[in-house]
Amino acid sequence: MVVILGAGLAGLSAAYHLKGCDVLVAERAADVGGLCRSIREDGFTFDYTGHLLHLRDPGIKAWAQELLPGGWAQLHRSAWIHSHDVLTPYPFQANTAGLPLDVRIDCLLGFVESMAAASGEPQRQASPVPPAERLPGAPPFLKLCPPVQPDEPSFLDWIHSTFGAGFAKHFFEPYNGKMWRRDLSQVTGDWVSWSIPRPDLSDVLRGAITSSETVFGYNPDFLYPTAGGIDHLPRAIAAKLEPGVVRTSLAAESLEAGARRVHFSDGSHEQGRRVLTSMPLPTLAAMTSDLPDELRAAARELGHVSIRAVNLGVSGPPPHPDAQWIYFPEPEFLFHRIGIPTALTPSMAPDGHHALVAEISFRPDADPGAEASLEQCIDGLLRAGLLRDRDSVVHARVVDIPHGYVLFDEARRRVLPQLLSWYLERGVVPMGRYGSWDYLAMEDSLIHGRQVAQWLADEGS
Known part of the structure; x- marks a missing residue:
């Protein structure tokens, strides 16, 4: 049996793609979907x-249409930014027309200065961190960046070097400060620096004078x-599963990772050849009875x-x-x-x-x-x-x-490799946004489920 903890998108996708296997999906809530409810x-x-379902993967695109045909x-x-009592189109850095003149000048000067500074750094990378690498013995989606290096730019450094002081002052610092509720120098650059649009100088200049029709972003x-209601999607996936595969209002209370045995709130327990889990990684660590104390303490550092x-x-x-x-x-x-x-x-x-x-x-x-x-x-x-x-x-x-x-910070980069590796060595596979402790779109979670099913199939072949 494969035991899946959590009937969010990753868990339901895994169960769907594990058709033909003995599967139990245990969901704490009264309905499926996780946060996709x-x-x-x-x-x-x-x-x-x-x-919102942003799709790039052809297989997931086709599956979505199959699940809700015509639906x-x-x-x-149509995204906007409220700043200085003005609504401007997203992204801010390419659409400052309409803002006060001094704000536009601030942004333009800072952007040009950041370009001039970058021109003297031919080795300057588009990303402030080294590329992520797949963990040994892990499904394809469990990729991690190496530990933070002393000279590695922070997310705040990346903002200033990429967009300049003006854009940082008028949008990026205040917005991200509200999001993360901490000094942005504590946030590492592997957060979503990959997804933030970086227009060129002509786009920035045009956007400061008139409305831009260029489409930016992923x-x-x-x-x-x-x-x-986005819950139509997880309900459609659950409807494709065999009766009894998904059990709602069934909370996992403890895990013996070495035995892959899960104890549930109704007094029952199940032992799987693999346990797949999308519950938040710190929560999983707190309920794992055989997790070493040093790893349990490390998991509490995940923010x-x-x-x-x-x-x-x-x-x-x-x-x-x-x-x-x-x-x-x-x-x-x-x-x-x-x-x-x-x-x-x-x-x-x-x-x-x-x-x-x-x-x-x-x-x-x-x-x-x-x-x-x-x-x-x-x-x-x-x-x-x-x-x-x-x-x-x-x-x-x-x-x-x-x-x-x-939170993407030094602790995440330090703790995740050892914590995820410990679980993988015992046949417990964290997945999804909170299981892998990552920033994921809905499509990514669906892909996690598909990939882990294929990984298990390859392992058994």
Whole structure:
């Protein structure tokens, strides 16, 4: 038997691609999906913050269409940035037209200075860190960068050397500071420096004068279920599995990794030839009975930020009908991003209404409080012109995601190789966003499941 802990996208994908094998998928929650779930209340549908299906892999593209034939809306990104009381298109670094003149000059001068500095460094790499390498004996997706070197640029260094002091001051530092809630010199450059668009000088100049029609970034087009709610995807995968493969409301309480034996909340236990797990790696370490003390202590060094989603149902049309999400770098707003789910499909709200989701990042040891978060979000939305008045809010709910984003720092690069290797040597395979302790898109988690199934098949052949 293969025991899979977690019925998120990685776990369900693994179970689907392990067809013909004896598989048990144990899910703590009452429904499948992990964080790829949806909440339906008062006629509104809210996901656990934004979940959009960006697809590049041909096999995953075909599978998605097979799972929900005719059920996808093909959408083009409409993302914006609220800065200096102005809405500018994403990305900030290529769309400063409309901002105050002194801000544009700051950004242009800094960008040119960063280019001049780089011209004297012919060995300057596009990425501030060495490439990741696959762990020995691991599935293809378990790739790690080497430990941080003393002279390695931080994420903050990369921002300044790539975009210059002006763009750093007016967008990258305040926005990422709100995201990570710490000094950005503590964040390593292997976070998402690969995904942040880097326009050339002509694009930056053009974007400072007029609107740019150039498409930047890895995610300009994506799919979303027309019926509303990203949970249609994991439910469609689960429906393809044999009855009894997925057991919900069944929590793993402890793991004997050496024996690959999992003890569950109902008093039962299962022993697998392999255990696949997408639960957060520090949580897995805490429940592993035979994990050495030094590795258990090391796992506690793995950092993250939590995310609070303030879900609001609002009467009337949205003030910016085409905007799907808006970034807020400025510190006077508690939230760092506002999502507008009804811009994805109108089925996310009753007729005559729209939905807003305010996302707040916080350190687990510095929770701003749910009630205070709700009030500050409403105040901020009123100031930003995204709410007419308080009476227009007809539904409100605060939802917390304890493990929001994995922190990329020195500890992660130091701890992961030894911790993941220990589990792999015992036949326990961490996968997915939180199992592999990584920054992943939905497609990546689906690929993890497919790859681990093929890896197990190759191992048995």
